[in-house]
Amino acid sequence: MTHLPYVAASYALALVVGAAFAVDAWLRVRRAARRLEAIDPRRNREPRG
Amino acid sequence: MSPASGRSLHRFANPGRFLRISGRVLPFLAVPALVLTLGGLAWGLFVAPADYQQGDAMRIIYIHVPAAWLASGGYLGLAICALLSFVWRHPLADLAAVEIGPVGAAFTALCLATGSLWGKPMWGAWWVWDARLTSVLVLFFLYLGHIALVRAFDEPERGYRAGAILALIGVVNLPIIKFSVDWWNTLHQPSTITVTGAPSMHVDMLWPLLVCVLGFSLGFAAVVTARLRAAVMERRIRGLLLAQAQGS
Numbered sequence: 644m645t646h647l648p649y650v651a652a653s654y655a656l657a658l659v660v661g662a663a664f665a666v667d668a669w670l671r672v673r674r675a676a677r678r679l680e681a682i683d684p685r686r687n688r689e690p691r692g
Numbered sequence: 693m694s695p696a697s698g699r700s701l702h703r704f705a706n707p708g709r710f711l712r713i714s715g716r717v718l719p720f721l722a723v724p725a726l727v728l729t730l731g732g733l734a735w736g737l738f739v740a741p742a743d744y745q746q747g748d749a750m751r752i753i754y755i756h757v758p759a760a761w762l763a764s765g766g767y768l769g770l771a772i773c774a775l776l777s778f779v780w781r782h783p784l785a786d787l788a789a790v791e792i793g794p795v796g797a798a799f800t801a802l803c804l805a806t807g808s809l810w811g812k813p814m815w816g817a818w819w820v821w822d823a824r825l826t827s828v829l830v831l832f833f834l835y836l837g838h839i840a841l842v843r844a845f846d847e848p849e850r851g852y853r854a855g856a857i858l859a860l861i862g863v864v865n866l867p868i869i870k871f872s873v874d875w876w877n878t879l880h881q882p883s884t885i886t887v888t889g890a891p892s893m894h895v896d897m898l899w900p901l902l903v904c905v906l907g908f909s910l911g912f913a914a915v916v917t918a919r920l921r922a923a924v925m926e927r928r929i930r931g932l933l934l935a936q937a938q939g940s
Binding site for chain 1 (some may be wrong): 747749756795802809922933
């Protein structure tokens with residue numbers, strides 16, 4: 644493959660950026676849902692996820 | 693927009709309803725996004741042919757073009773949220789704008805970085821002050837300005853207003869980005885895919901590119917939706933804690 648370092652760096656960058664945002668969003672939702680349920684368990688069962 | 697459609701807009705702006713609907717929609721965004729993005733990238737990297745002039749460096753297109761599309765598309769989303777906030781006082785528009793900002797900035801940075809990685813072997817330079825590159829760099833700074841502005845005030849509402857003004861002013865940069873390759877004699881190549889004309893690339897390269905664009909777009913939508921869900925819940929937490937503090 645020609646220009647391998649440039650192609651590999653581009654793909655690695657895309658995967659790292661995508662994974663970082665996906666994991667951050669998932670953790671943030673999970674943390675908020677748990678905290679909400681701890682504060683008001685009766686009213687806030689639904690939004691978990 | 694008619695008053696009826698404005699009302700329906702507000703119906704879906706109810707935070708509780710948003711959490712319910714987005715919770716159901718999110719898997720249908722996230723799973724296809726993952727499958728299409730990984731499938732499209734593998735297709736582009738291992739199956740699609742190399743370019744007869746650029747060789748394998750052309751495979752960077754499968755990241756660069758979707759990132760560029762989402763950099764502009766994300767900013768358009770930001771501007772639409774600003775408009776919804778100003779005109780209809782949409783309760784979720786400001787939160788959506790705040791959550792779109794960092795994701796859009798990341799995709800703009802990815803577009804610039806992959807452009808550099810493509811430019812170095814093709815042009816012999818990491819960066820040139822070409823109209824397309826410079827206008828995308830301006831877009832990146834607009835995103836950074838928006839991120840900073842919405843967090844710069846003690847009162848969130850003031851930050852949202854300032855950010856919305858910047859988002860609406862900055863939208864003028866989008867046609868400049870789009871038409872920069874036509875208006876000026878740029879080193880950057882003209883658009884490969886246009887709405888009116890036939891694409892200037894072979895179908896064996898076009899299909900993986902379209903799959904990547906769709907996958908990246910669904911991924912962008914999934915991440916923004918998840919961040920917005922978190923933001924809505926965090927706002928509810930703040931409200932509940934405030935109510936508890938005032939009640940005690």
